[in-house]
Amino acid sequence: MNASLSETVSKTVSLHPSTLIARAKACAEVAGQFASSVDSTPRFPSEAFAELKKQNLLGTMIPTELGGDGTSLADVMDICYSLGQACAATAMIYAMHQIKLACIIRHTGGSTAIEAILRRVAAEQLLLASSTTEGNAGGNVRASEAPIETAADHITLQRKATVISYAQYADGIVTTARRSATSEADDQVLLVVLKEDYSLEPLQGWDTLGMRGTRSEGFSLLVKTSPEHVMKQAYSEIHTQTMVPVAHLTWGSVWAGIASAATTKSQNFVRKAARQSGGTLPPGAAHLTQAVSTLRSLRGLLQSALSEYQDILDDPKAISSLNFQTTITLLKVQVSELALSTVLSAMRCCGLTGYRNDSEFSIGRHLRDVLSAPLMINNDRILNGLGTTTLMAPIPKSING
């Protein structure tokens, strides 16, 4: 595996941590300031991304030799968490960009064309979008319809990309594709292209309950580029080793941030209510305890899965093992459900005050945003996918000893 990536994921940040925290805090402040208008308009969180670029946080995970800071995955998760507390759409966009970067950083395969893109991302603070959802295949990331078509000196891809978050605002797209017209649907590659190499034709809009600022519209994606922009390693390996673990850890951090924001509001609500009634707790106060409890479990699960991933990072065989893949796949299901129940507890704690859109303790936006968590790679699809495995495989000794 690429040594620089191993360092990226396993070490602490190469900068002084307080510098990184201060930079992330500045971005979270801006994100929080505009979160309401991003949600209600709905619009891309341009102010937060201007600040993220100003703070050089878009390319921060890129190794120093390619112009980044070499920031660790753990620190990127913390940034996702802080942004999630402030504005879920900003946090999710930031997470999706970092997931794509992690895949590229780890699997460059020494390609100068791919490394050149990483240098540009670091130097110009470019934003990368992700295209995996396609046509009728829906949320099945491990199947692609559209193939890479090869001509004499270039390749093309024409893809019905039914959901690409912030595509109109991104500087590049990282997309899965069928390796060739004669390949099976699961014989996929990952293609990395910058704006000059593709065009987008709108297919459908994005009028949703939550995560409205992600602007996850549908497009026909038309790519014409050099074959060097296809990552050499098979997508199946990139998916298992990097895409799934980093996606589940960073998404989980975003959802934990949303859950934390809702919990904090409910705590403030209980404190205010108690002050106003001479110390008597409001009837819904027990739900605050419940919210804190599920938030603790959620963060504990993320920390434990991160440690497990860091421990085996240099061992692709261990990452691909049934045990780790089950852990990291189920992590997504568990953290998304825990985040949702935390926000629901916060809502019940605040009662009508939390239900209102016009109160300082309103939980509405957090609830609408977090409702996307079980759908983003549908939990039902995940659980059904794991059904046969769970039936056939012995229960690991670590949980059945």
Ligand SMILES: Cc1cc2nc3c(=O)[nH]c(=O)nc-3n(C[C@H](O)[C@H](O)[C@H](O)COP(=O)(O)OP(=O)(O)OC[C@H]3O[C@@H](n4cnc5c(N)ncnc54)[C@H](O)[C@@H]3O)c2cc1C
């Ligand atoms: C906020 C947000 C941002 C997103 N951004 C992007 C993006 O940038 N790029 C991108 O490519 N995609 C993006 N997506 C799409 C996402 O990756 C998934 O494709 C999508 O959430 C799947 O939604 P689904 O439930 O309709 O689809 P499916 O997973 O196809 O599920 C459809 C229905 O069928 C059921 N189902 C499907 N398969 C099975 C199965 N095997 N077993 C049992 N039941 C099954 C599910 O329960 C569900 O009810 C985004 C989604 C969200 C919510």
